Amino acid sequence: MTPLLLDGKEASKALLEFLQPLVETLDPKLVVVQVGDDPSSESYIKQKMKSCEKVGMRNEHRHLDASTSFEELMAVIDELNKDDDVTGFFVQLPLPDQLNDRVPEIIKAIDPMKDIDGFGAYNLGKMFLGKEYEHLPPATPSGIIRLLEHFDIEIAGKHVVVVGRSNTVGKPVAIMLLNRNATVTICHSKTKDLEDQIRKADIVIAAVGKPKMITADMVKDGAVVVDVGIHRTEDGLCGDTDFKGLESKVSAISPVPGGVGPMTVASLIRNCVTAKERQMAIR
Ligand SMILES: NC(=O)c1ccc[n+]([C@@H]2O[C@H](COP(=O)([O-])OP(=O)(O)OC[C@H]3O[C@@H](n4cnc5c(N)ncnc54)[C@H](OP(=O)(O)O)[C@@H]3O)[C@@H](O)[C@H]2O)c1
Numbered sequence: 536m537t538p539l540l541l542d543g544k545e546a547s548k549a550l551l552e553f554l555q556p557l558v559e560t561l562d563p564k565l566v567v568v569q570v571g572d573d574p575s576s577e578s579y580i581k582q583k584m585k586s587c588e589k590v591g592m593r594n595e596h597r598h599l600d601a602s603t604s605f606e607e608l609m610a611v612i613d614e615l616n617k618d619d620d621v622t623g624f625f626v627q628l629p630l631p632d633q634l635n636d637r638v639p640e641i642i643k644a645i646d647p648m649k650d651i652d653g654f655g656a657y658n659l660g661k662m663f664l665g666k667e668y669e670h671l672p673p674a675t676p677s678g679i680i681r682l683l684e685h686f687d688i689e690i691a692g693k694h695v696v697v698v699g700r701s702n703t704v705g706k707p708v709a710i711m712l713l714n715r716n717a718t719v720t721i722c723h724s725k726t727k728d729l730e731d732q733i734r735k736a737d738i739v740i741a742a743v744g745k746p747k748m749i750t751a752d753m754v755k756d757g758a759v760v761v762d763v764g765i766h767r768t769e770d771g772l773c774g775d776t777d778f779k780g781l782e783s784k785v786s787a788i789s790p791v792p793g794g795v796g797p798m799t800v801a802s803l804i805r806n807c808v809t810a811k812e813r814q815m816a817i818r
Contacts, residue, residue, distance in 0.1 A: 536757075536783060536784075536786070537782075538781075538782055538785045538786055538787050538788050539686060539786065539787040539788075540787075540788065540789075540790060541682050541683075541686055541688075541759075541761065541787055541788060541789035541790075541794060542789075542790070542793065542794070543678075543682055543789060543790075543793055543794040543795055543796060543797040543798045544793050544797050545685075546681060546682050546685035546686070546797075546798060546801075547586075547678075547797035547798050547800065547801035549685060550681060550685075550798075550801040550802075550805065551586060551589055551590050551801050551804065554590050554801075554804055554805055554808055555589075555590045555591065557808050557812075558590045558591055558592045558804075558808060559591060561808060561811045561812065561815070562593065562811075563592060563593070563622035563623065563807045563808055563810065563811035564592070564593040564594065564595070564620055564621055564622050564623075565583075565587055565592055565593070565594045565595075565622065565623055565624065565651065565803075565804070565807045566594070566595045566596075566597060566615055566621050566623070566624035567580050567583060567584070567594070567595070567596050567597065567624065567625065567627060568597045568599065568608075568611060568612075568615070568624060568625070568626045568627065569596065569597065569598045569599065569627045570599045570600075570601065570603050570608060570626070570627075570630050570631055570634060571599075571600075571601035571603075571630070571631040572601060573627075573629055576627045576628075576629070579627065580596065580627055582796075582797075582800050583800050583803060584596060586800045586801060586803075586804055587804065590804060592804060592807065597611060599611065601631050602631075602633075603631075603634070604633065605633070605634060605637050605640075605641075608626070608634060608641060609641070609644055612626070612641070612644045612645060613644070615649070616644075616645070616646040616649060621649065622649065622651075622807055622810050622811045622814065623649045623650070623651030623806065623807040623810040623811075624645070624649055624651065625645070625650070625651055625652035625654075625803075626641055626642075626645075642654050642655050643655065643656070647671075648810060648813065648814055648817075649810060650671055651671060651674075651803055651806040651807050651810055652673065652674060652803070652806075653671040653672050653673040653674065653677070653707075653806060654673060654702070654703060658670065658671040658672070658673075659673070659702070659707060662707060662710050662711065662714070663710060665714055666711075666714040666715065669711065669714065670809060670813060671806050671809060671810060672707065672711060672802075672806075673703055673704070673707045674799045674800075674802040674803040674806060675703065675704050675708070675742075675763065675795060675798075675799045675802070676704060676707040676708035676711050677711070677802040677805070677806070678795055678797075678798025678799040678800075678801065678802040679708050679711075679740060679761055679763065679795055679798065680708070680711050680712070680715070681798055681801070681802060682761065682789060682794070682795065682798045683738070683759075683761070686787065688738070688759055688787060690712060690715040690716065690717050690738070691715060691716035691717065692716060692717070692718070693717050693718070693737040693738050694717070694718045694720070694735055694736055694737050694738075695709075695712050695717045695718070695719050695720070695736060695737065695738040695739075695740060696719075696720045696722060696732050696733050696735065696736035696738070696739050696740070697709045697712070697719060697720070697721050697722065697740040697742065698722045698723075698729070698733065698739065698740065698741050698742060698743045698749065698775070699722075699723065699740075699741070699742030699743045699744065699763070700721050700722075700723045701742065704742040704763055705721060705723075705740075705742050706721070708740055708742070709721045712740075717738070720732055720735075720736070729753075730752075730753045733749065733753045733754060734753060734754065734755050735755070736754070736755070736758055737758060737759065738758065738759045738760075738761070739754055739758055739759070739760045739761070739776075740761045740763065741760065741761065741762050741763060741764060741774065741775035741776050742763040742764065742775065743764065743775045744764060744775065745764070745775060746764070746766040746768060746773050746774075746775070747773055747774070747775070747776060747777040747778075748775055748776070749762075749775060749776040749777065749781075750776075750777045750780055750781070751777065751780040751781050751783070751784045754781065754784060754785060756784060757784075757785065757786040758784075758785050758786065759785065759786055759787040759788070760776055760781055760785050760787070760788045760789070761788075761789045761794070761795065762774035762775055762776045762778070762788070762789050762790075762791050762794055762795065763775065763795045764776070764791065765791055765792070765796060772791055772792050773791055774789075774790075774791030774794070776788070776791075778790060778791065
């Protein structure tokens with residue numbers, strides 16, 4: 536069986552094309568705050584800026600020195616919160632050591648109306664109220680849902696197993712799936728019968744952060760697999776699933792690279808557009 540490729544390049548292109556006229560009309564501005572020079576961050580930021588350029592969205596890259604103190608970073612956040620010309624911004628993670636323990640405080644300081652990463656408690660909490668309150672959902676979960684929708688993968692009534700329970704991927708995607716009437720099981724490192732759980736899934740969301748951990752023997756025939764993981768190995772990039780092994784068993788699968796990654800970036804741009812719409816409605 537040749538599975539349907541859940542091509543994130545195709546789906547993100549469609550989303551960006553949909554957003555382009557809205558960007559033209561609303562003229563939002565996105566700001567990325569980077570502290571230090573983490574090599575992965577450099578590449579993620581480049582992709583985000585490139586997508587801004589594609590849709591004609593104004594953007595700014597605030598690159599702060601690796602030695603930036605907590606107080607200095609908070610002053611930048613305060614300035615961006617107060618600047619009416621800035622629609623949305625985020626602080627690229629990971630942060631240098633002196634700031635890493637204070638990430639919750641840093642995220643909390645971002646105005647929820649400008650929190651386009653959707654990592655703050657206000658935007659995360661609103662998702663619990665239902666689909667209609669998912670105004671600024673975290674970009675990766677939102678991208679996963681959009682990827683499934685783009686390829687007409689039915690969610691309602693399906694049993695979805697999410698492997699991983701991080702606050703940025705596993706937990707919020709589980710809530711978003713629940714909001715769309717899936718039956719959701721969330722697995723994590725303490726789950727005793729992981730393989731049995733995964734084998735029951737119509738849809739598997741792999742957000743475990745372990746290269747090629749989910750293999751063909753763990754999934755049922757015809758399952759849909761979305762691979763969120765991204766790992767740089769000696770053989771190049773790979774995800775949390777064994778793509779090659781799964782290909783002959785599943786009905787649809789997302790590749791790495793070119794699956795969830797581009798959807799995350801497009802969803803971030805979408806959040807910036809939504810943020811501008813909501814700010815204009817309030818003003
Ligand atoms: N493509 C994108 O745009 C994008 C965006 C974000 C993240 N990612 C990638 O997605 C992956 C997950 O990211 P994340 O931030 O959610 O990672 P994370 O914060 O490290 O969380 C990993 C989760 O997997 C669980 N886990 C670890 N080992 C396990 C095992 N052996 N069995 C079952 N569960 C296990 C952990 O359980 P515990 O909670 O019990 O520790 C945790 O909940 C990473 O590869 C990351 O690079 C990609």
